Amino acid sequence: MxxxxxxxxxxxxxxxxxxxxxxxxxxxxxxxxxxxxxxxxxxxxxxxxxxxxxxxxxxxxxxxxxxxxxxxxxxxxxxxxxxxxxxxxxxxxxxxxxxxxxxxxxxxxxxxxxxxxRARIVYASKERVGADEVTSYEDLADPKWKGRICTRPFTSDYNVALTAAYLAHHGAEATTSWLEGIKDNLARRPEGNDRSQVKAIWAGECDISLGNTYYMGQMLADPDQQAWANSVRIAFPVFENGGTHMxxxxxxxxxxxxxxxxxxxxxxxxxxxxxxxxxxxxxxxxxxxxxxxRSELVQSWGEFTPDTLSLDEIAALRPQALKLIDQVDLDG
Missing domain, CATH: 3.40.190.10 (Periplasmic binding protein-like II)
Structure with missing residues (x-):
C-alpha cells in the first residue's frame, strides 16, 4: 500500500x-x-x-x-x-x-x-485554425498569428526548455527574433498554466496555445474541463530540420x-x-x-517525429535561454 x-x-x-x-x-x-x-x-x-x-x-x-x-x-x-x-x-x-x-x-x-x-505541442481551435495550419515552432513568430496566441509564462520550466531547444537549433540571434515575434503575437500577457490557455481558446480569447500533450487527457477526465478539451485539436509542430520538442x-x-x-x-x-x-x-x-x-487515448492524438536533441544539451542551454526570455521581456 x-x-x-x-x-x-x-x-x-x-x-x-x-x-x-x-x-x-x-x-x-x-x-x-x-x-x-x-x-x-x-x-x-x-x-x-x-x-x-x-x-x-x-x-x-x-x-x-x-x-x-x-x-x-x-x-x-x-x-x-x-x-x-x-x-x-x-x-x-x-x-x-x-x-x-x-x-x-x-x-x-x-x-x-x-x-x-511528453511533447510540447500546440493546442489549436477546431473552429478557427485549419487542420494543417500549425506546422513548425518557427511559425509561431509569423505575423499571421498576431493577437491569436496564449501561453503560460515563458519563464516556466516547460517554455524555458522549449526555448533552449530552439537555441540549440538556431543560435542566440534567431532565438531572440523568435521570442520577439511570439511576444508580438500574444493575445494577452502570459499567465496561468497550460490548461488555462485551452480554456482561453474555448472562450474565444485566442486561437492557439503551447502545452504539454498529457493535459489533454487530464482535461478530458474532468467534467468541468471537457468542453475546453473538445474545442481544440493537438498539433505536433517541429523544428526546421528537426522534430517535435520532447x-x-x-x-x-x-x-x-x-x-x-x-x-x-x-x-x-x-x-x-x-x-x-x-x-x-x-x-x-x-x-x-x-x-x-501508448494508451489508446494518446494514440488517438496522432503520430509525430520526436526531436533528437540531447536532453543534456537542452539542460545546459537553459540559463542562456532564460536570459534571452528576460531580455525580450516576453512575460512583461
Missing part, C-alpha cells in the same frame, strides 16, 4: 525503519500511487512518498547523509539536472535500466533516468539512499512493461521503453 507522509513528519525520519523505499516527488502522490501500489503488490516492498514541489535541492542538502530519501522523482529535464548538479545523487549502473531506457533518455553517467516523455519525467537515486537495494528494485520495476503501461494509462504520457504501446 502506498503511504503519503506529511512533509514535517517525513523530514524527521533518520532511519529506514518506517519504509522500505522513501521517495521525494515533484509529482503529486496520487499520480504515482498506482505505480507504487503495483510494485508493493509484486514485491511486498512498501513505498512512502513525500510531495516536495519546491526546495527539493535545499532539503536534500540540509538532510545530507541523514536524508531518508532513496529516490527523487521530477518533471522537466531542468529539475532533474538541478538535483544532479547539486551533488545529492549517486550514479546507478544497472543492466536492466540501461537496456530498457534509450541513451537519449538517460544520463551518460547514470545519475538520472527518464520514466516517461521533455521527460525522471528519477534519480539520492547519495544517502538508506534503502539502496530496495530502491534499485523499484527503479527496475518502473521501467518494466507493466509499470510503463500503468504510467502511460494513468498520466497520458509516452512510455520511454521501446515496444511499450
Amino acid at each position: 502506498t503511504k503519503t507522509l506529511p512533509l514535517a513528519f517525513c523530514a524527521l525520519i533518520a532511519t529506514p525503519a518506517l519504509a522500505d523505499v522513501n521517495v521525494y516527488s515533484h509529482r503529486q502522490p496520487e499520480l504515482i500511487a498506482p505505480l507504487f501500489d503495483a510494485f508493493t503488490e509484486q514485491t511486498g516492498i512498501r513505498v512512502n512518498t513525500a510531495y516536495v514541489d519546491k526546495g527539493m535541492v535545499e532539503r536534500l542538502r540540509a538532510e545530507g547523509d541523514r536524508s531518508p530519501a532513496d529516490l527523487v522523482m521530477t518533471v522537466d529535464i531542468a529539475r532533474i539536472e538541478e538535483v544532479v548538479a547539486a551533488g545529492v545523487t549517486q550514479a546507478v549502473d544497472d543492466p536492466t535500466l540501461n537496456a530498457a531506457i534509450p541513451v537519449t533518455y538517460r544520463d551518460p553517467a547514470g545519475h538520472w533516468f527518464a520514466l516517461t516523455s 521533455n521527460i519525467s525522471g528519477v534519480a537515486m539520492t547519495k544517502a539512499a538508506p534503502n539502496r537495494e530496495e530502491a534499485l528494485q523499484l527503479l527496475d520495476f518502473l521501467v518494466s512493461d507493466k509499470a510503463q503501461e500503468i504510467y502511460a494509462e494513468t498520466n497520458h504520457e509516452f512510455p520511454v521503453k521501446p515496444g511499450v504501446p
Whole structure:
C-alpha cells in the first residue's frame, strides 16, 4: 500500500525503519500511487512518498547523509539536472535500466533516468485554425498569428526548455527574433498554466496555445474541463530540420539512499512493461521503453517525429535561454 507522509513528519525520519523505499516527488502522490501500489503488490516492498514541489535541492542538502530519501522523482529535464548538479545523487549502473531506457533518455553517467516523455505541442481551435495550419515552432513568430496566441509564462520550466531547444537549433540571434515575434503575437500577457490557455481558446480569447500533450487527457477526465478539451485539436509542430520538442519525467537515486537495494528494485520495476503501461494509462504520457504501446487515448492524438536533441544539451542551454526570455521581456 502506498503511504503519503506529511512533509514535517517525513523530514524527521533518520532511519529506514518506517519504509522500505522513501521517495521525494515533484509529482503529486496520487499520480504515482498506482505505480507504487503495483510494485508493493509484486514485491511486498512498501513505498512512502513525500510531495516536495519546491526546495527539493535545499532539503536534500540540509538532510545530507541523514536524508531518508532513496529516490527523487521530477518533471522537466531542468529539475532533474538541478538535483544532479547539486551533488545529492549517486550514479546507478544497472543492466536492466540501461537496456530498457534509450541513451537519449538517460544520463551518460547514470545519475538520472527518464520514466516517461511528453511533447510540447500546440493546442489549436477546431473552429478557427485549419487542420494543417500549425506546422513548425518557427511559425509561431509569423505575423499571421498576431493577437491569436496564449501561453503560460515563458519563464516556466516547460517554455524555458522549449526555448533552449530552439537555441540549440538556431543560435542566440534567431532565438531572440523568435521570442520577439511570439511576444508580438500574444493575445494577452502570459499567465496561468497550460490548461488555462485551452480554456482561453474555448472562450474565444485566442486561437492557439503551447502545452504539454498529457493535459489533454487530464482535461478530458474532468467534467468541468471537457468542453475546453473538445474545442481544440493537438498539433505536433517541429523544428526546421528537426522534430517535435520532447521533455521527460525522471528519477534519480539520492547519495544517502538508506534503502539502496530496495530502491534499485523499484527503479527496475518502473521501467518494466507493466509499470510503463500503468504510467502511460494513468498520466497520458509516452512510455520511454521501446515496444511499450501508448494508451489508446494518446494514440488517438496522432503520430509525430520526436526531436533528437540531447536532453543534456537542452539542460545546459537553459540559463542562456532564460536570459534571452528576460531580455525580450516576453512575460512583461
